[in-house]
C-alpha cells in the first residue's frame with residue numbers, strides 16, 4: 001500500500017511561495033515576439049550584468065506577474081461563480097479580458113519556458129522514458145535486419161538432384177517470424193503551448209496536443225474535461241484509428257485549475273485515457289495489444305520532425321522496469337512542498353487511490369516533476385485493502401507562510 005511505501009521523495013528545495021512556482025521551458029524566444037509584450041529594457045544593476053541576463057531577469061519578473069495575476073483572477077472568478085455572484089463574475093471576466101486573457105498568460109508561460117531558464121519540462125519526461133523511446137527508435141533497423149535474414153533463410157531451400165524422396169530432402173528452414181516492432185508511444189499532451197518540444201522523437205512517439213486555447217496549428221483547441229473518452233460511442237475518442245494513449249502529460253495544468261475539486265476531477269479523468277495495454281517496458285517480449293497492433297502504419301512521414309532531442313545526450317535514468325502507461329505530472333514546487341493541504345506523501349496517497357504508482361520524482365527550485373504508472377488493478381487492490389479513497393480539504397502541514405494549494409477527491 002502506498003501509505004506504507006510512501007513513494008515520493010521529499011526534497012529540500014527552496015519552495016517558499018507559490019509565486020515563484022513558474023515554469024521553465026523551451027522556446028528560443030526569437031520566434032515568439034513575446035519581448036514586445038513582456039520584455040522590458042532598462043539599465044543594468046551592475047556593470048558586469050550582460051544584456052541577456054538583464055532581459056532574462058526583468059522579463060522573468062514580468063512573466064511571473066502576468067501569470068500570478070491570471071491565476072488570481074481565475075480563482076476569484078471561480079469563487080464568484082460558485083457563490084452565484086454574477087455581478088462580480090462579470091467584473092472579473094472583464095478584468096481577465098483587459099489583462100490579455102489566456103493568450104497573454106500563454107505567452108508569459110512560453111517566455112517563462114525559454115531555454116535560458118532551464119528549458120522545457122518535456123525534456124524531463126523523455127529522459128524518464130528513454131528506454132521506451134530507445135527500443136522504438138532502434139526497432140526499425142532491427143526489423144529491417146530481421147527481414148533480410150528471413151529472406152536469406154528462405155533461399156537456402158534446395159533439392160538433391162534425382163532424388164524425389166521427401167525424407168532425404170532437406171527441410172525448408174522455418175525462420176521464426178520477426179517480432180513486430182513496438183509501436184510508437186501515443187502521447188497526449190494536455191495544456192500544450194508548442195508543437196516543437198522534446199516529445200517529438202522520430203519513430204518513437206506520436207504526439208497529440210490539446211489546450212483550452214490553441215496557439216499553433218498542431219494544437220487542438222479543447223477542454224480536457226470535455227475531451228471525448230477513448231470509448232466514446234460516437235467514435236470521436238479514437239485518434240489515428242486507435243484508442244487511448246500510453247503517456248499523458250499534465251505539465252503545469254493542474255495548478256491552472258482554480259479550485260480543489262476541479263483538480264481532483266482532472267486527476268481522476270486522466271485515468272480514463274490510457275490504452276488497455278499494460279505493456280511492458282523495453283525489456284518486453286510480449287506482442288503489442290491487439291488494438292494497437294498496426295499503429296506504425298498511421299505515422300505520417302512529415303510528423304515528428306521538429307524539436308528533436310538527441311536522446312544520446314540525455315542521462316539514462318529509467319530502471320527498465322514497467323513504466324507504461326503513465327502520467328507525467330508537473331506542479332510548481334511550492335504547491336507540494338509548502339502547502340497546508342498537500343505534501344508529497346499526501347499526493348502519493350491520492351494517486352494510489354486512483355491506480356497510480358510513482359516511478360520517478362524530482363524537485364527543482366521551481367518545479368516538482370513526477371511520473372506515475374497507471375494500473376487499474378492497483379486501484380482495485382487499494383480499495384480491497386481498505387486504502388483511503390476520499391480526500392477532503394484537511395490541513396496536514398500547518399505553518400505560517402504556507403499556501404493553500406489543495407486537491408480534493410470526493
Ligand SMILES: C[S@@+](CC[C@H](N)C(=O)[O-])C[C@H]1O[C@@H](n2cnc3c(N)ncnc32)[C@H](O)[C@@H]1O
Nearest residue numbers: 023109191211212213223224225251252253256
Ligand atoms: C502554464 S501553461 C503550461 C504549458 C506547458 N504544458 C508547460 O509545461 O509549460 C498551462 C496551459 O494549460 C492549459 N489548460 C488548463 N486547463 C486545461 C484544460 N482543462 N484542458 C486543456 N488545456 C488546459 C492552459 O490553457 C494553458 O495553456
